[in-house]
Amino acid sequence: MExxxxxxxxxxxxxxxxxxxxxxANKGIDLRVMxxxxxxxxxxxGAGKSTLMSILYGFYKADAGEVFIHGQRTRIPDSQAAIxxxxxxxxxxxxxxxxxxxxxxxxxxxxxxxxxRPELFRARGALKRLAEDYELIVDPDAKIEDLGVGMxxxxxxxxxxxxxxxxxxxxxxxxxxxxxxxxxxFRILDNLRAEGKTILLITHKLREIMAITDTVSVMRRGEMxxxxxxxxxxxxxxxxxxxxxxxxxRVDKPLATPGKTVLEVEDLRVTDxxxxxxxxxxxxxxxxxxxxxxAGVAGNxxxxxxxxxxxxxPATGTVxxxxxxxxxxxxxxxxxxxRARGVAHVPEDRQREGLIMxxxxxxxxxxxxxxxxxxxxxALLMDNAAIRADTVTKMGHFDIRPPNPNLAARNxxxxxxxxxxxAREIEQHPDLLVVGQPTRGVDIGAIEFIHQRIxxxxxxxxxxxxxxxxxEEILSLSDRVAVMFDGRIMGERQAxxxxxxxxxxxxxxxxxxxx
Amino acid sequence: MDVIPRWADVILIPLFxxxxxxxxxxxxxxxxxxxxxxxxxxxxxxxxxxxxxxxxTLYYATNFVFTGLAVAVAFHARLFNIGGEGQxxxxxxxxxxxxxxxxxxxxxxxxxxxxxxxxLFGAVWAAIPAWLQARRGSHIVITxxxxxxxxxxLLNYLLVNVMRPDGAMDPATRKFPPGTxxxxxxxxxxxxxxxxxxxxxxxxxxxxxxxxxVLVWALIWRTRLGFQIRALGHSEPAAVYAGIRPVRIxxxxxxxxxxxxxxxxxxxVMGEAERLVLNSVExxxxxxxxxxxxxxxxxxxxxxxxxxxxxxxxxxAELALWTNIPRELIVVIQALVILFTGALDNMVxxxxxxxxxxxxxxxx
Numbered sequence: 001m002e003x004x005x006x007x008x009x010x011x012x013x014x015x016x017x018x019x020x021x022x023x024x025a026n027k028g029i030d031l032r033v034m035x036x037x038x039x040x041x042x043x044x045x046g047a048g049k050s051t052l053m054s055i056l057y058g059f060y061k062a063d064a065g066e067v068f069i070h071g072q073r074t075r076i077p078d079s080q081a082a083i084x085x086x087x088x089x090x091x092x093x094x095x096x097x098x099x100x101x102x103x104x105x106x107x108x109x110x111x112x113x114x115x116x117r118p119e120l121f122r123a124r125g126a127l128k129r130l131a132e133d134y135e136l137i138v139d140p141d142a143k144i145e146d147l148g149v150g151m152x153x154x155x156x157x158x159x160x161x162x163x164x165x166x167x168x169x170x171x172x173x174x175x176x177x178x179x180x181x182x183x184x185x186f187r188i189l190d191n192l193r194a195e196g197k198t199i200l201l202i203t204h205k206l207r208e209i210m211a212i213t214d215t216v217s218v219m220r221r222g223e224m225x226x227x228x229x230x231x232x233x234x235x236x237x238x239x240x241x242x243x244x245x246x247x248x249x250r251v252d253k254p255l256a257t258p259g260k261t262v263l264e265v266e267d268l269r270v271t272d273x274x275x276x277x278x279x280x281x282x283x284x285x286x287x288x289x290x291x292x293x294x295a296g297v298a299g300n301x302x303x304x305x306x307x308x309x310x311x312x313x314p315a316t317g318t319v320x321x322x323x324x325x326x327x328x329x330x331x332x333x334x335x336x337x338x339r340a341r342g343v344a345h346v347p348e349d350r351q352r353e354g355l356i357m358x359x360x361x362x363x364x365x366x367x368x369x370x371x372x373x374x375x376x377x378x379a380l381l382m383d384n385a386a387i388r389a390d391t392v393t394k395m396g397h398f399d400i401r402p403p404n405p406n407l408a409a410r411n412x413x414x415x416x417x418x419x420x421x422x423a424r425e426i427e428q429h430p431d432l433l434v435v436g437q438p439t440r441g442v443d444i445g446a447i448e449f450i451h452q453r454i455x456x457x458x459x460x461x462x463x464x465x466x467x468x469x470x471x472e473e474i475l476s477l478s479d480r481v482a483v484m485f486d487g488r489i490m491g492e493r494q495a496x497x498x499x500x501x502x503x504x505x506x507x508x509x510x511x512x513x514x515x
Numbered sequence: 516m517d518v519i520p521r522w523a524d525v526i527l528i529p530l531f532x533x534x535x536x537x538x539x540x541x542x543x544x545x546x547x548x549x550x551x552x553x554x555x556x557x558x559x560x561x562x563x564x565x566x567x568x569x570x571x572t573l574y575y576a577t578n579f580v581f582t583g584l585a586v587a588v589a590f591h592a593r594l595f596n597i598g599g600e601g602q603x604x605x606x607x608x609x610x611x612x613x614x615x616x617x618x619x620x621x622x623x624x625x626x627x628x629x630x631x632x633x634x635l636f637g638a639v640w641a642a643i644p645a646w647l648q649a650r651r652g653s654h655i656v657i658t659x660x661x662x663x664x665x666x667x668x669l670l671n672y673l674l675v676n677v678m679r680p681d682g683a684m685d686p687a688t689r690k691f692p693p694g695t696x697x698x699x700x701x702x703x704x705x706x707x708x709x710x711x712x713x714x715x716x717x718x719x720x721x722x723x724x725x726x727x728x729v730l731v732w733a734l735i736w737r738t739r740l741g742f743q744i745r746a747l748g749h750s751e752p753a754a755v756y757a758g759i760r761p762v763r764i765x766x767x768x769x770x771x772x773x774x775x776x777x778x779x780x781x782x783x784v785m786g787e788a789e790r791l792v793l794n795s796v797e798x799x800x801x802x803x804x805x806x807x808x809x810x811x812x813x814x815x816x817x818x819x820x821x822x823x824x825x826x827x828x829x830x831x832a833e834l835a836l837w838t839n840i841p842r843e844l845i846v847v848i849q850a851l852v853i854l855f856t857g858a859l860d861n862m863v864x865x866x867x868x869x870x871x872x873x874x875x876x877x878x879x
């Protein structure tokens with residue numbers, strides 16, 4: 001019988017190691033990805049996925065190990081070399097020039113010769129062919145700033161393909177997409193695979209891994225812990241591999257028993273400094289003992305809603321907390337006045353807003369509550385010892401590791417940073433918790449814990465307003481769900497009586513049947 | 516975890532930087548045909564070898580403590596106040612107004628009033644750039660530097676046209692009355708029987724500078740205002756989230772910073788010159804930047820750095836007086852110290868981090 005030699009893997013990594021200071025980000029990573037397949041890489045935040053991809057794309061130099069592309073030992077000192085080797089990368093945060101057209105962005109950096117026109121002509125033809133082959137349909141003359149995120153992502157993919165990439169790396173590609181846009185992306189990836197392209201998909205969403213990949217590798221603490229065929233595994237099994245123990249993927253929560261209305265919002269409007277209307281008449285209410293989830297694709301006004309409720313941004317309209325109106329003018333209302341009214345706010349971005357990264361944990365525990373009487377020694381001085389003691393207690397309640405109140409916030413992992421913020425806000429026993437993206441960039445183990453705490457606050461009879469771009473999170477935590485699109489609320493549903501498909505339509509701005 | 520232990524960060528790095536600066540300075544002295552060892556001996560002798568030398572070293576150090584603290588306080592809010600020169604100039608005006616026109620019976624009464632005036636004038640001079648920064652976004656580096664020139668011009672005008680006694684040739688005020696003369700270290704130490712040079716200008720302001728270090732330390736690390744200043748300095752979006760009002764904090768920080776710089780005038784104007792002259796600040800406002808940089812914006816570090824620069828000033832003056840080493844070279848040496856301790860921090864830090872990493876790996 002004739003021995004058929006299997007093809008060389010499109011990517012083969014042997015013993016890749018990389019350390020940053022004393023942190024070993026990658027430890028002896030081996031990886032084989034066969035051509036014409038979609039290979040998923042999952043892992044918690046800080047597991048080393050991004051470092052590995054950065055090495056593959058020439059941003060970092062590995063301390064040890066070898067890279068083979070189609071069987072050829074390849075050195076990738078910079079991204080130009082990666083492009084020459086046929087590797088294309090689609091970043092989580094797009095790298096597009098906002099006021100250039102699609103066509104100009106595609107040729108940017110790949111211009112040939114002195115004159116632009118022939119290259120633009122050539123690119124136009126190439127884009128047309130790519131659009132036909134892969135359903136990658138984008139108007140080549142549209143300006144980037146006029147395109148939605150889904151379209152912008154297609155431009156990123158087109159850029160890579162125009163540079164003859166046959167290995168495509170996508171870093172968390174669905175984070176900013178509606179479910180429908182994500183489905184479209186998956187169809188594109190499917191077409192690319194059919195044409196023999198190799199795709200590396202980095203994600204933390206187990207559902208996507210199950211839906212689209214052929215094989216999947218799991219990373220944990222800098223090591224590649226397992227590589228399995230997707231068909232032979234399950235989400236529960238993958239989650240266990242990622243975390244190293246069994247994980248509850250669904251929140252078990254008792255039925256809500258809503259009490260009196262805590263938060264009433266009427267006709268809330270916000271116009272930003274550029275004169276763009278961001279909130280166009282939001283009305284909603286949250287009752288004690290229930291969680292209202294606000295679903296929506298990022299950038300549809302949820303952040304502005306959070307900022308208004310947290311006292312960061314002025315607005316017009318009416319907001320009442322426990323029946324009493326609060327000042328929205330921005331003159332004598334700020335985060336302090338909100339806290340005094342029993343409103344706690346967990347901001348969307350813990351590193352930018354929620355924490356001072358250079359402050360120690362104990363200083364962060366007093367952050368925003370630095371006027372609290374319990375934290376003062378006398379009229380002049382703060383009681384640092386009392387704050388430290390309080391921090392130790394709260395770190396225990398929230399299982400924050402390491403339980404060292406003197407450690408700077410930046411030295412905690414993402415999950416523990418988020419727990420610091422949540423511990424600070426929840427342990428103030430607010431009447432209303434306004435929380436944005438509570439588990440963004442947080443590992444699965446911590447997600448489970450954070451969800452339990454939010455539900456526990458609800459069960460203690462407090463009102464919770466939850467904003468998240470993760471539909472799964474919205475559906476599993478909320479009692480009611482409101483969907484925001486373009487600064488408006490498109491509809492409200494009972495969480496138990498809706499599904500991702502219906503919410504997805506609302507998120508895309510389509511009224512889904514009867515309201 | 517931090518790569519370098521804290522003690523190494525605050526002691527080893529400045530020390531290595533100083534050694535490097537000293538070596539390079541020695542090379543420069545060699546290059547102009549002088550003996551660096553003899554030069555060092557002369558500097559140490561001149562600045563620290565007698566109570567007279569100490570008296571000058573501490574006098575300069577007092578100036579630098581005030582201006583260094585001013586820079587340090589502002590820097591905790593990430594405001595780069597390089598207007599210490601102008602603020603100290605205006606502080607001098609405040610001291611002169613208080614001392615000249617009121618019949619002070621005793622310095623104990625005059626000093627608090629002079630300090631209040633010096634602080635107020637310095638604060639006002641910082642308030643305008645602060646307001647422009649907080650409300651209008653005009654960069655504080657540009658505006659404070661411009662206010663240095665405006666302050667100098669204003670004082671020039673006042674001294675020449677308004678405050679100069681009739682018939683005097685010198686653009687300066689008349690002498691302050693005796694009721695405002697501050698006790699020198701000679702007077703103070705004499706009380707406890709310690710002999711100290713009578714001619715040296717160091718005075719009670721040095722003790723006040725020490726007190727200011729303690730107060731600034733408490734302000735930054737023990738009070739709510741300090742907490743808010745540091746929070747704003749690290750992250751404005753986070754500060755706004757926490758309900759801290761940036762405009763308010765920027766204003767308060769700059770007022771405190773300006774007041775500290777202004778208070779320098781009790782040392783140089785009230786304590787030493789006992790009248791207001793042109794350019795009384797003599798660059799101490801700018802040295803304050805180097806002092807704060809080297810002192811890592813910590814009051815204790817500022818104190819040590821101020822004494823070091825006081826030593827360089829006094830030792831340098833001796834060097835220029837007794838050797839062929841020109842005065843300009845003293846400036847070169849001071850510049851080298853600033854360069855190595857401030858600007859080239861990473862040159863020492865990165866190799867040191869490597870050493871500590873290897874040590875730790877071996878230890879682990």
